[in-house]
Amino acid sequence: MDSIVKQLKQFKADAIYEKKKHYNAAERKRRYYRTLSFIQIFLNAITGTTLLTVVFGKGSKIAEIIALILTIIATILASIQKIGDYEKQAQGNAKVADMYLRISKKISLMLNFIKDKMLSEQDIMKRAEEIQSEISQANEMGSQFPTNQRDYNKAKNGIQNGEENYTIEELDLWE
Secondary structure (H helix, E strand, O other), rough: HHHHHHHHHHHHHHHHHHHHHHHHHHHHOOOOHHHHHHHHHHHHHOOOOOOHHHHHHHOOHHHHHHHHHHHHHOOOOOOOHHHHHHHHHHHHHHHHHHHHHHHHHHHHHHHHHHHHHOOOOHHHHHHHHHHHHHHHHHHHOOOOOOHHHHHHHHHHHHOOOOOOOHHHHHHHOOO
Protein backbone atom coordinates (compact mmCIF):
# COMPACT_ATOMS: atom_id res chain seq x y z
CA MET A 1 0.00 0.00 0.00
CA ASP A 2 2.92 2.36 0.70
CA SER A 3 4.02 2.11 -2.93
CA ILE A 4 0.58 3.08 -4.18
CA VAL A 5 0.42 6.04 -1.80
CA LYS A 6 3.87 7.16 -2.89
CA GLN A 7 2.88 6.85 -6.57
CA LEU A 8 -0.33 8.79 -5.97
CA LYS A 9 1.65 11.57 -4.26
CA GLN A 10 3.96 11.71 -7.28
CA PHE A 11 0.95 11.86 -9.61
CA LYS A 12 -0.40 14.71 -7.50
CA ALA A 13 2.87 16.65 -7.59
CA ASP A 14 3.04 16.19 -11.36
CA ALA A 15 -0.59 17.29 -11.74
CA ILE A 16 0.03 20.41 -9.64
CA TYR A 17 3.00 21.46 -11.77
CA GLU A 18 1.21 20.66 -15.03
CA LYS A 19 -1.86 22.63 -13.90
CA LYS A 20 0.20 25.68 -13.03
CA LYS A 21 2.33 25.38 -16.17
CA HIS A 22 -0.73 25.25 -18.44
CA TYR A 23 -2.40 28.17 -16.64
CA ASN A 24 0.83 30.14 -17.16
CA ALA A 25 0.85 29.23 -20.87
CA ALA A 26 -2.79 30.31 -21.19
CA GLU A 27 -2.00 33.63 -19.53
CA ARG A 28 1.04 34.16 -21.80
CA LYS A 29 -0.92 33.37 -24.97
CA ARG A 30 -3.76 35.68 -23.94
CA ARG A 31 -1.18 38.41 -23.37
CA TYR A 32 0.20 37.83 -26.91
CA TYR A 33 -3.33 38.00 -28.30
CA ARG A 34 -4.16 41.25 -26.48
CA THR A 35 -0.85 42.89 -27.37
CA LEU A 36 -1.14 42.03 -31.06
CA SER A 37 -4.78 43.14 -31.10
CA PHE A 38 -4.07 46.50 -29.46
CA ILE A 39 -1.16 47.22 -31.80
CA GLN A 40 -3.29 46.34 -34.83
CA ILE A 41 -6.12 48.57 -33.63
CA PHE A 42 -3.68 51.43 -33.06
CA LEU A 43 -2.03 51.03 -36.48
CA ASN A 44 -5.37 50.72 -38.26
CA ALA A 45 -6.65 53.81 -36.46
CA ILE A 46 -3.64 55.80 -37.62
CA THR A 47 -3.75 54.58 -41.22
CA GLY A 48 -7.55 54.72 -41.47
CA THR A 49 -7.88 58.34 -40.44
CA THR A 50 -6.63 61.61 -41.83
CA LEU A 51 -4.07 61.96 -39.03
CA LEU A 52 -1.06 61.49 -41.32
CA THR A 53 -2.50 63.95 -43.83
CA VAL A 54 -3.05 66.50 -41.08
CA VAL A 55 0.48 66.05 -39.73
CA PHE A 56 2.35 65.96 -43.06
CA GLY A 57 -0.03 67.88 -45.34
CA LYS A 58 -2.27 66.79 -48.19
CA GLY A 59 -0.50 64.89 -50.99
CA SER A 60 2.61 64.28 -48.89
CA LYS A 61 4.67 61.33 -50.11
CA ILE A 62 6.05 60.85 -46.58
CA ALA A 63 2.51 60.42 -45.22
CA GLU A 64 1.73 57.88 -47.97
CA ILE A 65 4.91 55.91 -47.28
CA ILE A 66 4.32 55.90 -43.52
CA ALA A 67 0.70 54.82 -44.04
CA LEU A 68 1.83 52.02 -46.34
CA ILE A 69 4.49 50.81 -43.89
CA LEU A 70 2.02 50.89 -40.99
CA THR A 71 -0.54 48.99 -43.07
CA ILE A 72 2.05 46.33 -43.93
CA ILE A 73 3.01 45.99 -40.26
CA ALA A 74 -0.67 45.67 -39.25
CA THR A 75 -1.17 42.99 -41.92
CA ILE A 76 1.89 41.06 -40.74
CA LEU A 77 0.67 41.23 -37.13
CA ALA A 78 -2.79 40.01 -38.20
CA SER A 79 -1.15 37.09 -40.01
CA ILE A 80 0.96 36.21 -36.98
CA GLN A 81 -2.15 36.35 -34.82
CA LYS A 82 -4.05 34.11 -37.25
CA ILE A 83 -1.26 31.54 -37.50
CA GLY A 84 -0.59 31.52 -33.74
CA ASP A 85 -4.32 31.31 -32.96
CA TYR A 86 -3.40 32.53 -29.49
CA GLU A 87 -6.93 32.80 -28.07
CA LYS A 88 -7.81 29.22 -29.06
CA GLN A 89 -4.45 28.02 -27.74
CA ALA A 90 -5.04 29.85 -24.44
CA GLN A 91 -8.47 28.25 -24.08
CA GLY A 92 -6.93 24.83 -24.71
CA ASN A 93 -4.18 25.38 -22.14
CA ALA A 94 -6.77 26.50 -19.58
CA LYS A 95 -8.89 23.41 -20.27
CA VAL A 96 -5.87 21.14 -19.79
CA ALA A 97 -4.98 22.99 -16.57
CA ASP A 98 -8.54 22.41 -15.34
CA MET A 99 -8.14 18.69 -16.07
CA TYR A 100 -4.97 18.57 -13.96
CA LEU A 101 -6.72 20.48 -11.17
CA ARG A 102 -9.51 17.88 -11.13
CA ILE A 103 -6.91 15.09 -11.06
CA SER A 104 -5.06 16.72 -8.16
CA LYS A 105 -8.26 17.09 -6.14
CA LYS A 106 -9.30 13.52 -6.91
CA ILE A 107 -5.93 12.26 -5.70
CA SER A 108 -6.17 14.32 -2.50
CA LEU A 109 -9.56 12.84 -1.76
CA MET A 110 -8.33 9.34 -2.49
CA LEU A 111 -5.29 9.78 -0.23
CA ASN A 112 -7.63 10.84 2.56
CA PHE A 113 -9.82 7.79 1.97
CA ILE A 114 -6.73 5.58 2.16
CA LYS A 115 -5.51 7.32 5.31
CA ASP A 116 -8.91 6.83 6.95
CA LYS A 117 -9.02 3.20 5.73
CA MET A 118 -12.30 3.77 3.90
CA LEU A 119 -11.35 1.89 0.71
CA SER A 120 -10.69 -1.75 0.02
CA GLU A 121 -7.51 -2.69 -1.82
CA GLN A 122 -9.60 -3.43 -4.92
CA ASP A 123 -11.20 0.02 -4.78
CA ILE A 124 -7.79 1.62 -4.37
CA MET A 125 -6.40 -0.25 -7.38
CA LYS A 126 -9.45 0.61 -9.49
CA ARG A 127 -9.31 4.30 -8.57
CA ALA A 128 -5.54 4.46 -9.09
CA GLU A 129 -5.97 3.03 -12.59
CA GLU A 130 -8.74 5.56 -13.30
CA ILE A 131 -6.46 8.37 -12.19
CA GLN A 132 -3.65 7.05 -14.36
CA SER A 133 -6.05 6.99 -17.31
CA GLU A 134 -7.14 10.58 -16.61
CA ILE A 135 -3.50 11.65 -16.46
CA SER A 136 -2.88 10.00 -19.83
CA GLN A 137 -5.87 11.85 -21.31
CA ALA A 138 -4.67 15.16 -19.87
CA ASN A 139 -1.14 14.54 -21.19
CA GLU A 140 -2.49 13.69 -24.64
CA MET A 141 -4.64 16.80 -24.74
CA GLY A 142 -1.80 18.87 -23.28
CA SER A 143 0.46 17.91 -26.18
CA GLN A 144 -1.93 19.78 -28.49
CA PHE A 145 -1.49 22.98 -26.47
CA PRO A 146 2.24 23.43 -25.91
CA THR A 147 3.94 25.12 -23.01
CA ASN A 148 7.53 26.28 -22.76
CA GLN A 149 10.34 26.15 -20.22
CA ARG A 150 9.46 29.63 -18.91
CA ASP A 151 5.91 28.44 -18.16
CA TYR A 152 7.36 25.56 -16.15
CA ASN A 153 9.93 27.73 -14.35
CA LYS A 154 7.25 30.27 -13.47
CA ALA A 155 5.06 27.43 -12.13
CA LYS A 156 7.92 26.00 -10.09
CA ASN A 157 8.92 29.37 -8.65
CA GLY A 158 5.31 30.30 -7.91
CA ILE A 159 4.66 27.08 -6.04
CA GLN A 160 7.94 27.20 -4.11
CA ASN A 161 7.44 30.88 -3.22
CA GLY A 162 4.00 30.30 -1.73
CA GLU A 163 1.88 31.46 -4.67
CA GLU A 164 -0.01 28.20 -4.20
CA ASN A 165 -0.66 26.69 -0.79
CA TYR A 166 1.06 23.31 -0.93
CA THR A 167 3.35 21.83 1.67
CA ILE A 168 6.55 20.00 0.82
CA GLU A 169 4.87 16.80 1.96
CA GLU A 170 1.94 17.40 -0.39
CA LEU A 171 4.23 17.97 -3.31
CA ASP A 172 6.51 15.12 -2.26
CA LEU A 173 9.41 16.90 -3.94
CA TRP A 174 12.26 15.62 -1.86
CA GLU A 175 11.31 12.01 -1.13
